[in-house]
Amino acid sequence: MSLSRAVARLGYPAYSFARPAYRPPTSRRAAPAFRVKDRRFSTAKHDPSLSYVPDVNVIADKIRQYIPTANVGALHQQFHGLFRMLGEAGTDKPTAPPLKEQEIHGALSVLAMSGRHYDLDMVVKILTDLPMLCGSEVGVTEYNVILRGLITNGNPQTIFNWLISMPQKPRNITPTLIQWHMFFEWCAETGLVKFLHHGVSKMHRSGRRPSLRTFEILFKALFDSGAPIKTFYDALDLMEKTSLTYNENFAKLLYDGFVKLGLVDRAQEMKDVYWKRFSARSRTTDPKMVEWTERIEREAEERGIIPATKLCKSLQRDGFSAGPHTLTLLIRHTHRLDHLRYAEAELDLKATIIQWAILVNNAVRIGDLSGALSIYEESKAAGIVPAAPLTHPLVNVLCTSSSTLDDAAIDRALELYKDLAEAAPISQSSQQAPKPSGSRHSSGPDANLYNILFRAFGASKNVKKYYPIALSLLEDMDARNIELENPMAVSALIIVVMRCSSSFDDALKGYKRICRRPNAPPLDAKGYHAILHTLTQLSFGNHEIPSIWHYFEIVKDMQVGGIEITAPVYTIILRYLAVLAADLPPEECESIAGAVRRVHDHLTLDPSFTPDTMLWNQLMDSYQRVGLFAEAYRVWEMLFITERFNNASVAIIIDACGFARSWPMAAQVCLKLSKIGFKFNQRTWNAWVECMCRVGKLDEALKVVCLEMGKDQPKVAPDVNTVKVLLSFAARTNQQDEVMDRIKRYLPQLWHTLPDELDGYFIRQRVAGVDS
Template sequence: MSFGRAASQLERLAIAVYPASRNARQNWVSLLSHRKTCTRSLSLSSHSVSSDRFHNGQRVPDKKLAVVHAQIHNALNSLDGSSTQQCPLEEGQVFRILDILASSARPQDLALIEKILENFSSLCGLSVVAEVHSHIIRGLLQHGNPQTLLNWLIQMRQKPGNVQPYLQHWHMFLEHCADMGHANMIQAAMPKMAYSGCPPNNRTFKILFKAMFNSGATLNDFTRAFDTIEQYTFWYDKDVANMLYSGFVKLNRLSQAKQIKKEFNQRFRNRAIKESPRLLEWEEDLALEVERHGLVSAIDLCKVLQKSGYNVHHRTLSILLRRSHHISDLEFAKTSLDLQASPSHWSIIITNAIRAGDLATALSSYAHFRSTGLPLSAPLLQPLISALCASAFRDNDDKPIDHALELYDELARAFPSSSPNAALHRGDPGFVRERSTGPDAYMYGTLLRAMGTSVDVQKYSGVAVLLLAEMEARAIPLQSPIILSSLIVIAMRCSSGVDEALEAYRRLARRHNAPRITARCYQWILNTLSQLNFGEDGSPPSIWHYFEIVKDMRLSGQAVTPAIYAQLLKRLAQLAPDAPEDMKHSLAACVRRVHDHLTLDPTITPDTLLWNQLMDSYQRVGLFAEAYRVWEILLVSENFDHASVSIILDACGFANAWPLAQRVYSRLTERSFLLNQGNWDAYVECMCRVGKLNDAVKLVCLEMGKDQKDVAPHKDTIRLLLTFATRSNQQDEVLSRIQRYLPDLWEELPAELGEFVIKPEHIMTTSQ
């Protein structure tokens, strides 16, 4: 099948799945009317309200933060890398510092926390364990922004120490959300809990119900919450039933109290515990033992509990393996407790290996699983397919997609479309979603999304057609936002021009009965549109086309996030460096128009990342004055970060604005803001660009790294100095001063600096 035919057939088949009513009128949203956008000056006062919206929760006094900053930076600077060095801080001091920095939760303070974690053992002689994160989480709770805390929990595994969040950590966060009435935040966090290896339990759902009462949830809200709970491990608890009943009684809604209790009993009475009433307590003890002390200790505890009446079973093995990602753990647990492993236990091992970033081990475990003769299922293969597709995107390589399609084919052959495949398979109750045993909508969405981001989208257009036909044969409705957005992206990338791409979006997204596109899917579609390039000139993306889709996004009820603006600004900035002069003027006008949209959008709350991107885009298209005004906004609002500093210093350098660069540096010094390595390099480059080479060399030799050992001059710093020195034939003098003041670094200069480096004896002669 040719590429053109495949793309056309894909679009026709996708539209066919959404049959439009014959009598329905197709109401297309017209293109945003073209208008001339006057050059708008960015005044500080016009953004004062937006700047104030950065702050959430209580503010830590600046003096208190300044003391803590000085204390921790002095401690970090005192480290010399020696294993025998005495630790500069005591345990209580470092925990107090973490508490204060977390309570502030400014971007620079969160970055400093990670710096502390990187050097934790040297600072206080301790390892980064779960209790360390408990201190940070308590501080973030004081700050009061639930999204910041949720981000920390999600990213804990990637932070120094590689600590997975405990169930206790999650419940600290959820209790805070419940007190604030953030029931939606709790429901959004539950899948992330399960993915982190801490599936929600009965206590989690009690917290959810507490939050729902605090937020004024309706009876229908509670019944919808029951739908969510059914996907997880939940044992019938009459205390929960009484909690629901009494909650509505307190609201003087007696009839609804009776109704909710009846609904709860009907839904969950079949999950009543028929064993010892202490079963939940025993299993929570086992889960905690696995988290704190590992598999061997948990198995020992299990044997102790057996003497008290605990009977090991299928679920016991799931609890014991919740942190394991090697087959050896599975074999050891099976043998120790005389249990048989099911596909769901293998799935736990494979999924944990993927979470640990070890895809090779996961694939090896799957190969071993296939040799056991146990049956395949979607919950077992989905983590592997997802990981392979993610790898393809990360490495910009389509081979993992081909491997994922091979795994899909294995499952499709095991469950042909003619076989009964609609029955849901719950498997281990700890799974996040109810899943079919064979290919399902979630798996098709994963594969189609990977094809949408593939390197060679033409290669997969025909495959996408076949997958859609498979879905139709299996009677899987095309109601997934991921699937719809994937088809839109594939169709847009297969288009021959930007107008055709927008028309493909309209036909697919605005069909009758089309699923509602999510905010993340809109972001993907918009990013794809901004990246389309149908000519060799790298023309700027169409602002009007872009904001037509943004308008659809807003009309659909989705919040337009800062990332929607930031990704378009980033694309404009990427096109600027190599653009001819006339195109650069067009790019500058585009950046101004995007800023106009941002200024006039009352629904948007800009974050530091968005302001940074706006500042960078302005400076790259040659509008330095506008870039500097954005910097003033960030400075006054105290929400700049290290990236902000590097951007404005670069801008000053390219604009030959040395007095303003000096002002930036002095105002940062007044705030006791310590530059990082990138900031120092940006400042050095700025000095070189404005003709201050001698001052730059003096700064590198005498000041850089004087009070911060982690930002000492390095090879790239010297390379930067020499690049500018050769323009004025001053490399001999620069090298002489480097040899005199930085002898250790001089010895490490690499061979690739040979075009700059001259003979040492000549340097010494020159310097004398």
């Protein structure tokens, strides 16, 4: 059923904005969309066959039935039941695993093809409990199944995120080159060349370096897409950051690729550039030595440290000479200290800082921070002098991970900095000239390390504790001839100063003081955005809202510095004002409403900037949140007339109508949209359902959800959030059971995916009510 018919069947006319917001209700109540018995809310929401399971094998049989049908919701339900039964104390455990390996692979494939975050959470849960489920350990085969499913789903960012995070998933498996190449070849086939380049540039974060084959895939995709010459040079720059050496077949690929494009001059030019950059980089030109090193590294990765070390000793009898680089080949893919100790003892070698740094990096990559710190301490005990390759990954994860960043983490990072600084005393480094920008890490502290620490100080909840430390680090930088060469380091330091200010005036003075430091680089757009965001978050205990004047003083500096004014400059302040208004009663929103109007004035008077739809949406949302519905509706009318609106715009104005209790205006908006064939997405449908609930039309909202929402758009079918909206308003009139009965009857697949914790959510809504 179309949206226009859905609105028309509700029988509510659309009024112009000048008319009353709604008609006075009659004493007679409209007949409910569904006639049900008026009884108390029941917590029994599942089919009896799902609520009580006699044994594990019954659940396993159901899983086998649902895999061929790709019923994701049912699979979730059954696996939750299976985990519960296998994990319950006192439950009779099966003598054999309940599922076969191929059946698990089928379930993993179905869930991966769905690709939603909660489906991938279930995938990880299955991998974690794989021995209990089918009696086998997690291996490359399972990850191949998942990867093929994700590729079928077709979201490149989801695939990339999965590969990058594989070392933190069950068994800490580093993605293989074959797996990366499966992804890259799919990117090439589907024309995602920019994403392919991005993936190649970041794949090292997963613990896997690009190979020559990786760049063959990239360059062939560039040739097939007819990319500009600059893109080829960018790819060659990326290739130069690896340890790859000159290869004649790759040189031929470059030459032939440009010839096929009719660019013969470019063909010879690119071949010559490739020769100049890569011909002198090989560690050895001896083909036998190259073969030996490749065999050793492959053996270490595929079979482990002991067989690989035995291979080294065997090859020594044939003339292979082991050295520190041999240790690198052996431990490149491990984070275990005992592996390094074993290889050292067997080959009579002494590890250098390079091998210790590899262990630390690998431990950090799989999320084992405590293990990484332990390896670092062992390296010091072994006589390794702390240097950047050892400390940087540790400081970085301590100071940038949202899960670890607290005062204890920052304090530990400062201890690492102290070790590094003492290993390279100022008396020595101060005699050295500053290193050119872009040079490799120094052995002691460098600009990047200070940048990381300053940003951590600015993010700390206890920023005043670190303010004097930040000033002392600035003195250390001056003594070491290290400049604040990174604009983000400057903005991080400004954020620390601003957060330790006593007023908006003081914050602005601190900002200007840091910007005027000798040799400080000019701020970039990202740094300015961070500073503006910080200004909106400042609070001085007097309920003072962010100063619009101070805010736009910094915006003026952006313009003077040649930084383009873009939508985020206005969005930051508008979004914060909207959030601020949500925490205040309506009678206290007057000053915030005035601030929103002043931002709107700046916006319309700025000749250098044309707002986009996203910014207009934020302005409309801010207006409605401060109680200025008329202004919000005027923004909507402008967007509608100029055809610049999107689904987010529609959701915002429908939400505004709901809060303003203006049902006729909401109906008018929807009727106009239906006449031009506009399709709601899931967020907009949910906003429409909530709007009906807000104006007291729960029965109609329930009917829309059960009979109309998503019927001609399967991808926008009702979801858990839709059910939460209905139940939050049903709690006011004790109609939760009615809602659940209708969902169970008309939307059984959604019913089976509802999480158990929703029971508690329903009860809380009944007790606490919902905001009006």
